[in-house]
Amino acid sequence: MTRTRRMLTAAAGGAAALLTCLPGSAVAASGEFSYVYDDAGHRTSLVDPPSGTCIMLPGTGQDWFDKLPMIAPHNGTDQRVYVYQSKDCTGERYGIDPMSGTEESLPRVTMRSVRFD
Secondary structure (H helix, E strand, O other): OHHHHHHHHHHHHHHHHHHHHOOOOOOEOOEEEEEEOOOOOOEEEEEOOEEOOOEEOOOOOOOOOOOOOEEEEEEEEOOOEEEEOOHHHOOOEEEEOOOEOOOOOOOOOEEOEEEEO
8 A cells, every 4th residue: 555655646746747847838937027008108017927828918909000019028027038029929039038128228129929938
């Protein structure tokens, strides 16, 4: 009985370790990613965003020409973020390290989608 219990415990621990290492596992960046979303300079943010998933920024809309891109990113999360000028994480991209990027240092970076890695 003790041997069986040890084997089950080891198997469960190994399975848990494997799941956290697999790509696409449900992992989130901890912290807040903020950006300016209009000409008036209003800021909004994504809190604890998912990792490894392309995120269309709220407010950018589906039609490229109808909506302004977001600007002035600040990465207050614990993961590197890539911001993309186009929707669906396509087009020119910029990488922003964890806990960096401010309105002053990246005012002209425009984005419509992001991905945390």
